[in-house]
Amino acid sequence: MPAVRSSGRKRARPKQAALSLGAATEKPDYARPFIKWAGGKTQLLPQLARFYPPKGSVERYIEPFLGSGAVFFHVKAMVEPRHVLLWDNNRELVDTFKAVQEDVDRVIKLLARYRARHSKEFFLGMREKRPKSRAGKAARLIYLNKTCFNGLYRVNSRGIFNVPFGRHENPKLFNETWLRQAARALAEARIEAEDFRLLESEARAGDFIYFDPPYHPLSKTSYFTAYTRDLFGQAEQEKLAALCRALDRKGCLLMLSNSDTPLVRRLYKDFEIREVSARRSINSKAERRGAIYELVVLNDRLLEASRGRI
Numbered sequence: 284m285p286a287v288r289s290s291g292r293k294r295a296r297p298k299q300a301a302l303s304l305g306a307a308t309e310k311p312d313y314a315r316p317f318i319k320w321a322g323g324k325t326q327l328l329p330q331l332a333r334f335y336p337p338k339g340s341v342e343r344y345i346e347p348f349l350g351s352g353a354v355f356f357h358v359k360a361m362v363e364p365r366h367v368l369l370w371d372n373n374r375e376l377v378d379t380f381k382a383v384q385e386d387v388d389r390v391i392k393l394l395a396r397y398r399a400r401h402s403k404e405f406f407l408g409m410r411e412k413r414p415k416s417r418a419g420k421a422a423r424l425i426y427l428n429k430t431c432f433n434g435l436y437r438v439n440s441r442g443i444f445n446v447p448f449g450r451h452e453n454p455k456l457f458n459e460t461w462l463r464q465a466a467r468a469l470a471e472a473r474i475e476a477e478d479f480r481l482l483e484s485e486a487r488a489g490d491f492i493y494f495d496p497p498y499h500p501l502s503k504t505s506y507f508t509a510y511t512r513d514l515f516g517q518a519e520q521e522k523l524a525a526l527c528r529a530l531d532r533k534g535c536l537l538m539l540s541n542s543d544t545p546l547v548r549r550l551y552k553d554f555e556i557r558e559v560s561a562r563r564s565i566n567s568k569a570e571r572r573g574a575i576y577e578l579v580v581l582n583d584r585l586l587e588a589s590r591g592r593i
């Protein structure tokens with residue numbers, strides 16, 4: 284498991300007792316992401332789980348930057364929140380989650396059809412398609428995500444998916460059991476295409492909220508924020524930090540991931556900051572894939588709730 288380092292006001296214990304949370308490489312018995320997403324958190328789950336509040340203690344879990352939902356699926360199994368609110372401002376992604384939630388049979392049927400027809404020509408044709416039904420949109424996104432170059436989701440300035448063909452010998456489009464597991468985990472969730480800025484009026488005291496925004500770039504050349512057409516620049520990072528301060532005052536339990544940069548450290552200087560090591564796999568230059576440190580920001584209420592594990 285990668286190391287966790289404390290870097291905030293309080294020191295972490297140097298060695299943690301092993302937790303039986305299941306390393307990300309083990310086969311977990313909970314639902315897991317059905318798409319690969321830039322910034323996906325699967326490898327960090329054992330480290331993040333140390334900060335979760337105890338099972339059964341949370342009325343509502345909110346994740347406003349959903350992506351592939353890796354943390355949601357884990358929290359759902361580990362914490363068992365009674366209610367769940369999932370947001371992302373990428374409408375195609377939200378439609379995909381809603382289709383899996385509402386009509387997983389239809390999504391599976393379409394994916395099985397695409398698997399049988401998979402080829403470069405079929406991929407290029409699929410890229411041009413604009414399905415009308417939610418299940419059609421979901422199956423297209425999952426198919427393109429699993430067969431495109433590097434499993435990267437990227438749209439051009441007109442909002443059109445433009446990643447080239449991936450030349451995977453035998454792409455694993457989907458796993459029926461896992462998709463059904465994901466549908467069950469999502470069954471009661473509210474899933475909406477919303478902007479994180481609207482969360483201030485939505486959140487209530489006691490909500491456990493995990494933020495995984497597009498990361499602040501380590502350097503100008505590493506600027507990777509093209510999940511959607513909207514850029515997530517310094518102004519958004521500042522708005523997010525201001526939102527966290529407001530939600531902290533409201534009485535929410537807060538956890539946030541971001542890159543280790545001077546800006547992020549300055550924005551969250553009043554919170555607890557921990558360093559975790561992560562491997563990033565989405566990088567077009569294979570040689571640049573390696574361990575890097577990133578930050579986890581926590582507020583006192585969450586530290587208090589998760590005490591005993593950290």
Ligand SMILES: C[S@@+](CC[C@H](N)C(=O)[O-])C[C@H]1O[C@@H](n2cnc3c(N)ncnc32)[C@H](O)[C@@H]1O
Pocket residue numbers: 320321322323324325347348349350351352353354370371372373376477478479480495496497498510511513515
């Ligand atoms: C780092 S990814 C989340 C990764 C996710 N935790 C996972 O494990 O896959 C950031 C997500 O934030 C979404 N996003 C970007 N700007 C947003 C905004 N203003 N409001 C809500 N979501 C936004 C992107 O569409 C993207 O899915």
